Amino acid sequence: MVESVPSPSPPPPAPAPRSAADLFSDPQDSHPLWFKPSAFLSGDFDSESYISELRTFVPFDTLRSELRSHLSSLNHELIDLINRDYNDFVNLSTKLVDVDAAIVRMRAPLLELRDKIEGFRGSVEGSLVALRNGLRQRSEAASAREVLELLLDTFHVVSKVEKLIKELPSVPADWSNGDVNPAENGSPLSNGVSLSHAAENGTNLRETQSMLLERIASEMNRLKFYIAHAQDLPFVENMEKRIQNASRLLDASLAHCFVDGLEHQDANAIYNCLRAYAAIDNTTSAEEIFRTTVVAPVIQKIIPYGQSGVAASGDALESDYQSIKQSIREDCKFLLDIASTENSGLHVFDFLANSILKEVLVAIQKAKPGAFSPGRPTEFLKNYNSSLDFLAHLEGYCPSRSAVAKFRGEAVYLEFMKQWNIGVYFSLRLQEIAGALDSALTTTSLVPLQNLSPDKESLTLKQSVTLLDSLKSCWRDDVLILSCSDKFLRLSLQLISRYSNWLSSGLAARKMGATGSHPGCEWAIAASHDDLIYVIHDVRFLAREVCGDYLGLVLQHLSSCSAEVHDSVKDSVLQGGKSLNDIVPSIINAIVEALVEKxxxxxxxxxxxxxxxxxxxxxxxxxxxxxxxxxxxxxxxxxxxxxxxxxxxxxxxxxxxxxxxxxxxxxxxxxxxxxxxxxxxxxxxxxxxxxxxQRRAGASSDVSEQNxxxxxxxxxxxxxxxxxxxxxxxxxxxxxxxxxxxxxxxxxxxxxxxxxxxxx
Incomplete structure (x- = not known):
């Protein structure tokens, strides 16, 4: 049974039209320019920030009044909307009949759909778990297979190495001379060719032996790779003794073959042995064998030393280095050429540093330890320069710049350079050069040179001559060490400064006239104005010399430096010359003061x-x-x-x-x-x-005075x-x-x- 719906009441009457007076007034919905109703519809509208923003320029009462007016207009608008669609508004409640039954009818298929989805999800999850288990088992099987293959490869390589080692001569003396009868040893080679067949083909036994060792070394390199990936496995641990025995046999056989190749200078055998050493990453053994077998006997003939470590001759090294260079060309160059073969992979060896230079260092330390002593600066510098020349000679055997850099970075090279205590040498030279000038400047009077001639192109005072000699001494070939050129430059500037201060302090003391309160300035107080002529002449001469020939000498020694360094050095030396010229006015004033007093x-x-x-x-x-x-x-x-x-x-x-x-x-x-x-x-x-x-005497005051x-x-x-x-x-x-x-x-x-x- 459907209930009757009451008929809707008539809508309220429309608002009366505005009067004639309202036609000329502001409309009811008009707002000030600062009031924006659209702001209330914004999604991020905040009432507090809105009010605080408006209150900066709108009074609170005005804002409240405007908001109330807007609320009233909204209420009127809502009523208007309801009145306009009143029928739909009233029928809204009548269209919501039997809503619960409709919901029940809609719920049944939804529940059925949910059950199906949950069932499908369960089956998918089961399949996914099974798939993951299968992938895990597959991965474990693959890993196990890899380990098994690795172990099998390790076993095969160990067996192969042992087999190849058995093919080597059991006694090194059997092949050391390279001329054994191959028929006496019938063991087959690794490629199935007998030694007798190799000899029939003219193949040198030593070369064949080295080739076999190179092959064994490559297999040992593979074996090290496998062991590195199969550590802590019982199978590998059980094979450890076999691997160690094979490694010892390989090292011993390789050492004998390499020594034999060095003795006979067999290039092919040496080349193969070096490749074998490089394959097993044992370059140190090859370098040490070359040092003890070839280099040491040669060096001991040139620089003999025994257990006592007493030098057989003086500490000079120049002649020894010349002999060593000759011996390197005759006895060592063949190996250096082999090691520098292009694209051979032998760049990992450094025979220059770890064999030749190492043996030279040991010989000098034991036989001529005084060569490194800076206590005798002249001999020390000669030995140092000779050593640098020797190192440059060794670098000449390097095939590339990278090889030179590698040679200079070796520990032996750095140790060799540490033997030369350049700091102590410079300190001794500093005391020697600066001490000579200081002694000359501590005299109580000016010391003119003997047999002076009226020559403007020479110095007149001993103090000035000592300064110029000291400056030139800093850059003499038998004093200067190029690596300490910055220190010698600083010393040169300090010498000029010391001389300038000596003059300045003396002239200041002369002007004050206090002898006792200025020790070291007695020369200036005792000097006559004629003596100051020598001073002013020498100062100007020294300034010209420093800014001229002396500057050229310094820049010549630093010719290998950059342009920036040249400019910096030039500015510093010119500044030193300027400091000398700046003293000339003071000397002139001292002369003038003496003349004025007279x-x-x-x-x-x-x-x-x-x-x-x-x-x-x-x-x-x-x-x-x-x-x-x-x-x-x-x-x-x-x-x-x-x-x-x-x-x-x-x-x-x-x-x-x-x-x-x-x-x-x-x-x-x-x-x-x-x-x-x-x-x-x-x-x-x-x-x-x-x-x-005159006034007291009553005389006239206008008596004429004398003209x-x-x-x-x-x-x-x-x-x-x-x-x-x-x-x-x-x-x-x-x-x-x-x-x-x-x-x-x-x-x-x-x-x-x-x-x-x-x-x-």
Whole structure:
């Protein structure tokens, strides 16, 4: 029975249209620009972040009001939607009749489908388990088969090696001479050919033996591979003794064959033996056999040594190396050529290092241990250079750069180089070279060379000569070790710095005048200005030498270095030369100070001018004072002296003359200005006293004074003196008007009508 459904109620009346006044107002659903209703529909909408973002520029009350208004509009919109589709909304509940029965009808086929799927899944899982078990069993069977095959191969290889070893002569003496009768040994070869048949074909028994050993070695190499993959297996452990016996027999037979090949220089036999040694990875035994069999007897003939280790001759090695080189060419080259055969696989051997160089090192250590001692630097350097030449000779036998690198990386090579203690050698040379310069600089006075000649192209002082000799000693062939060139360069720069500091500290002490507080600077305080001529000449000469020929010598020794190293070395040496040139102005100042002190002694006679014209009736002076001629006499005498003419260059003379003239003129200006100022102050005081006395006596205060005052006479005398002084400067080659102190002195004492023009 179907229940009747009540008829739906009529929809509510539509909202009344807006009035005419609303036509010109904002619509009801209008919102501010900052309010975006679409933001509420976003899937990642967050109310808290939305509110906090808007509150930065919208008041909370305004936001709340706008949200309420939007809620009201949504409610109105919902009501409108319901009213518009009201019939469908009401019929929604009537269409959901008998929903449970429909669900039951739908559940039955679904449950049936689930049961079928679970059954199918169970059968698939069972098949998968069976398949996995089968694969596991198959894998285990394959592994077992591999192990079995490996064991079988191991057994076959061991048996094959033992069989091949039995084919070798039982006694090494049977084949050591290579001429045995093959008929006496009827054992077949590995390829089924009898020894007699091999001999009939002209095959050398020694070569055949070496070929057989090479084959055995290759089989032993296979055997090692199998053993490495079948470790800890009982079958292999049971065969261990058989394998060890076979390995010992192979080593012994291979050693005998290799020794026999070396004795007869059988290239084919040696080649096969070396390949056999390489196959079993036993290069050390081959290198040691070659060292003891061939190299050791040769080296002991050249450098004999016994159990006592006493050298048979001196410690020089150069002649020994020459003999060793000859012996290598005669007795060892054949093997080196075989080992360097291209694509032979014999590059694993290093007979140069582990046989030849090792034996040479042992012989030197036992017979000539003093050759490695740096206590005798000269002999040490000769032996070291000879050893480097010997190593370079050995490297000449290397067929490639990689072989040279391998040779230099061998332990024996590194051990050989460690024997040469280069650090101790350099320390001894440092003490020798730097000690000589230090001894020369610790003297209390300058030491000029004996029999000096006026030659600007030679040094004059022993200290300077010692410095130049020390600098050149650092780069002499009998001193320099190229691997220590950086240390010798540093030593050269230190020598220059030591000499520069010696000069600088001495000149500073001379200027301060304190002898006792500056030990080591006594030479500068005791030196005269003529002695400083030697110093300035030597410093300039050394600077030119360092930046010229000496720099070329250094760069010549470092010609194999890169351009970057060349530039760095050049800059450092030039900096050393610059440090010497920087001392020249200080030396010039020291000379100038000595000359100025002598000139000031004559300038002190200026005080006599005041006594001559103060409170006297002498007329105005008409000629200069006698002291003027002596002011520049020390400077003139110095410049015209024999040393100055011989050792001072033109530019130094000009610099020294201008500096001395400027300094003397400055002192002259100071003394003359003080004299004039005192005279004017004295005259002003006397005039005030005279005027006061006249007022007290009732005399007229406008009594005419003398036409020429004492101060005017003093200034006139000074004016005549500086004119003569200016003429003396011109004779020496200095323009007095170019000196600021002279212009100031002229302004101080010249008459008013001659203030602007300096002439004399």
């Amino acid at each position: 000139s000031v002694e004559d300038l002190r006679q200026l005080k006599g001018i005041t006594a001559t014209y103060r409170m006297t009736n002498k007329p105005l002076p008409v000629r200069h004072s006698p002291y003027v001629a002596g002011v520049l006499r020390p400077l003139k005498t110095f410049l015209e002296g024999e040393r100055a003419n011989a050792y001072l260059t033109t530019d130094v003379r000009k610099a020294l003359l201008l500096s001395a003239a400027t300094e003397v003129t400055g002192r002259y200006n100071e003394l003359a200005s003080d004299l004039v100022n005192v005279a004017r102050k004295t005259e002003s005081s006397l005039q005030r006293i005279r005027q006061g006395a 020429v005052s004492d101060t005017d006479k003093i200034c006139m005398q000074l004016f005549l003196d500086i004119q003569e002084y200016g003429r003396n400067l011109s004779v020496l080659g200095v323009e007095a008007a170019d000196i600021p102190a002279y212009r100031s002195l002229w302004q101080c004492v010249a008459p008013p009508d001659r203030q602007n023009v300096i002439s004399f």
